[in-house]
Amino acid sequence: MSGLVWLNGGLQAAASAGIAVSDRGFLLGDGVFETLRWRGGAVVRLEAHLARLARGAAVLGLPLPPPTTLAAALADTATANGLVDGALRLTVSAGPGVRGLPRPATPTPTVLVTAAPSGPALAPxxxxxxxxxxxxxxxxxxxxxxxxxxxxxxxxxxxxxxxxxxxxxxxxxxxxxxxxxxxxxxxxxxxxxxxxxxxxxxxxxxxxxxxxxxxxxxxxxxxxxxxxxxxxxxxxxxxxxxxxxxxxxxxxxxxxxxxxxxxxxxx
CATH class of the missing domain: 3.20.10.10 (D-amino Acid Aminotransferase, subunit A, domain 2)
Structure with a gap:
């Protein structure tokens, strides 16, 4: 994983970044994500990815930050980690909650972006x-x-x-x-x-x-x-x-x- 991650509004060191132990993404898988290709200083098919993320969040009833905020978070994470050609993962969970299935009336989503360089080409x-x-x-x-x-x-x-x-x-x-x-x-x-x-x-x-x-x-x-x-x-x-x-x-x-x-x- 990258040395720096974008978590809930800004860049942090991955080694010290933390997510609440009551986070519903960790406890219940309550959330959505996108894996995106970073190449040539930009996300490949960014609009399509953000549109799919929005559709998934709508299915789950999750609020999302504005697309401009998410796009900036992706670019900032890639740039901060010196990514040239690699992968970004954008994860949005329903955030902290109490024990059980019901969500808080107003969820506070956890938003995380991580980066990783491309690995070797896969064999057939x-x-x-x-x-x-x-x-x-x-x-x-x-x-x-x-x-x-x-x-x-x-x-x-x-x-x-x-x-x-x-x-x-x-x-x-x-x-x-x-x-x-x-x-x-x-x-x-x-x-x-x-x-x-x-x-x-x-x-x-x-x-x-x-x-x-x-x-x-x-x-x-x-x-x-x-x-x-x-x-x-x-x-x-x-x-x-x-x-x-x-x-x-x-x-x-x-x-x-x-x-x-x-x-x-x-x-």
Whole structure:
């Protein structure tokens, strides 16, 4: 993590910054977050990220600081840490509360920004279809980046235990929804496709950009579709990662294809 963080109005040393022990984000996962790419002195797709944060906060009934305040906090954190190319995380929790589920009548959100440099490029992924949990496409939480990530953690733990790099989550009717922290794209019959939001996919910022740039489409995907795909890749705000195997079966020719290369060129 960065040496300096932005917490509740200003920069502080990460080593001494503190969040209340009664914070509902820590105790209950009551909050939302965004992971953003910092590159060339600016946040990539800033407006899209802040709009998604606002939608998520509205679902949870959380007040947010003005977008200008959040944008300045992100820039200040990146600059203070000398970030050139890396990741920013903006977290907003419901703040301190009393014991139990009900929030204070007027919550005082905790707002935190952290920074980290980019890591090395990820190798092509071998993924599996998670069996320990499923994505609930009926829940409003499937469409927002809430702090509650336990289903994804369970699925990622299953992947690690079975010597895979990531897991794909099916929804309650058995359709493909997403990876643990990424959108899934597939090339089927020459077309670029991705699961629709109604399947439980998160409305990713890079997802929307790639659909517009490459002419992709939303389509319900069954696990059998993955076995006949000629290309698969994962996307998030920080990366485009080719997928070369699903449940031990090679995808296409077992290496990144031309559509994946085109997606990487949009990064």
């Amino acid at each position: 992924a071998r993924v599996l279809i998670a069996t320990v949990t499923r994505r609930n496409e009926h829940s409003p939480l499937s469409g927002i980046k809430s702090l509650a990530y336990l289903d994804q953690i369970l699925a990622r733990n299953e992947a690690a235990a079975r010597d895979a790099d990531d897991a794909l989550l099916l929804n309650t009717v058995g359709h493909v929804a997403c990876a643990t922290a990424a959108t899934l794209f597939a090339v089927l019959d020459g077309a670029l496709v991705t699961p629709p939001l109604a399947s439980g996919a998160l409305p990713g910022t890079r997802r929307a950009a790639l659909l517009a740039a490459l002419g992709g489409e939303e389509r319900i995907l069954a696990p059998s579709d993955l076995r006949r795909a000629t290309e698969l890749f994962l996307t998030s705000s920080l990366m485009v990662r080719p997928v070369v195997a699903v449940d031990g079966q090679t995808v296409g020719e077992g290496r990144p294809g031309p559509v994946t290369a085109a997606a990487l060129s949009q990064a």
